[in-house]
Structure formats: structure tokens, C-alpha cells
Amino acid sequence: MPDLAGSVAERQAHLEAIASEVESCRLCPLHLTRRRGVPGSGPASAILMAVGEAPGEREDQDGLPFVGAAGQLLTELLAGIGLGRQDIFITNVLKSRPPGNRDPLPEEVLACAGYLDRQIAAIDPKVILVLGRHALQRLVPDAPWISRCHGQLMQVSERTYMPCYHPAAALYNGSLKAVLVEDFQRLRRHLDQLDPPRSDPAADTSPAAPPRAEQLGLF
Numbered sequence: 001m002p003d004l005a006g007s008v009a010e011r012q013a014h015l016e017a018i019a020s021e022v023e024s025c026r027l028c029p030l031h032l033t034r035r036r037g038v039p040g041s042g043p044a045s046a047i048l049m050a051v052g053e054a055p056g057e058r059e060d061q062d063g064l065p066f067v068g069a070a071g072q073l074l075t076e077l078l079a080g081i082g083l084g085r086q087d088i089f090i091t092n093v094l095k096s097r098p099p100g101n102r103d104p105l106p107e108e109v110l111a112c113a114g115y116l117d118r119q120i121a122a123i124d125p126k127v128i129l130v131l132g133r134h135a136l137q138r139l140v141p142d143a144p145w146i147s148r149c150h151g152q153l154m155q156v157s158e159r160t161y162m163p164c165y166h167p168a169a170a171l172y173n174g175s176l177k178a179v180l181v182e183d184f185q186r187l188r189r190h191l192d193q194l195d196p197p198r199s200d201p202a203a204d205t206s207p208a209a210p211p212r213a214e215q216l217g218l219f
């Protein structure tokens with residue numbers, strides 16, 4: 001069950017403690033090559049989390065997630081559905097940059113898993129936006145290829161996920177931007193349907209979710 005104990009202020013303090021741990025983390029060899037750990041940013045009260053793959057060069061330099069070209073597109077996509085970056089919590093599977101932006105190694109994902117798990121538990125978001133195949137493999141390991149499930153809500157245990165292509169993919173393949181725009185519109189419609197709102201968690205009477213990934217097919 002999610003760790004819902006405590007006020008928003010207490011959960012924000014928990015996120016800040018995780019961030020501090022990330023900044024001094026040496027659990028995998030990426031600490032040897034990174035400049036800064038990139039724990040993530042956003043409010044503990046966010047109803048939406050976005051989880052990408054790993055920091056890139058700009059993120060490694062600034063210590064903030066999604067601040068490079070892909071981050072600019074993410075900001076644009078969020079603005080298109082009436083959200084600002086300050087409304088959501090943005091992070092990655094890996095909190096340190098792999099050299100040359102190579103793919104994450106399984107042992108790195110495993111070493112870093114606790115940070116993301118604890119962030120999700122602290123925030124308890126209504127929806128987790130899963131950006132790209134590496135994040136999908138980490139969060140919904142039995143999901144189909146992202147080309148087959150993007151834009152669809154998926155439920156695993158008590159969590160609701162929406163896989164999308166990583167914004168970086170649209171920088172290389174322009175046709176994917178229209179797909180992302182459409183998927184973000186679906187996300188907007190789902191957020192609009194949420195009832196009760198996040199501010200009243202005690203009134204959430206949602207039925208128990210199945211244990212395996214299930215495409216909800218709401219759209």
C-alpha cells in the first residue's frame with residue numbers, strides 16, 4: 001500500500017530527504033561519471049508524475065530533470081493540456097546520467113529502484129505518465145511494446161499508468177509529436193474524469209485493482 005502517512009508538508013520533507021540521498025548516492029558506478037544526481041522535481045501534492053529514462057547532459061549539469069530539448073517538448077505538451085511543470089512531479093528511472101546517454105543497465109536500474117519506489121509512495125499520484133520504453137519496462141514490466149500501448153491507461157495493483165513515447169523520440173521522428181499530443185489529450189480527459197479529487201483521498205472508493213497490468217480502455 002502507498003505510504004500515505006503524514007501531511008503534504010511531511011511528504012515533501014520525505015521527498016527532500018530522498019533527494020539528499022540521491023545527491024550523495026554511490027550505489028552504482030554511475031556516481032563516478034555523473035556531475036550531479038538528478039532526483040526529480042515537483043510538489044508532494046501532485047496528482048500526476050512523469051517518469052523518464054535517465055538524466056541527459058543538461059540535466060547532469062543542472063541537477064534538474066527534463067531541462068534539455070526533450071524537456072522543452074515535455075513542457076510544451078503539458079502546457080497544451082493546461083498544466084505547468086510546477087503541477088506535476090518529474091523524475092527518471094535512473095537518477096544519474098549514463099555516460100554518453102547510453103541505455104540504462106539492468107544492474108543500474110535495480111540499484112536505483114528504491115528511490116523511485118519511495119518517491120511514488122510519498123506522492124501517491126493518481127496517474128504515472130511513463131515516458132519511453134525503459135520507464136515502461138521498469139514500471140509495467142509485463143506491458144506490451146510501447147508502440148502498442150501508448151496513450152492507454154494501465155492499472156497494476158493500486159497504480160494507474162499511462163505509457164507515452166519519450167519526448168526525445170519525437171525530436172528524432174517528427175511524426176511522433178502528433179501522437180504525443182493526442183496521448184496527452186487523452187491524459188487530460190482522464191484527469192478531468194477523476195472523482196473524487198486528490199484533495200479528498202479519504203473519499204476514494206475505487207475498487208481494488210487486479211494485480212497484473214490491465215489496459216483500462218477508457219478511450
Ligand code: SF4
Nearest residue numbers: 025027028095096112
Ligand atoms: S543511478 Fe541511482 S543508484 Fe546509481 S549512483 Fe545514481 S542515484 Fe545512485
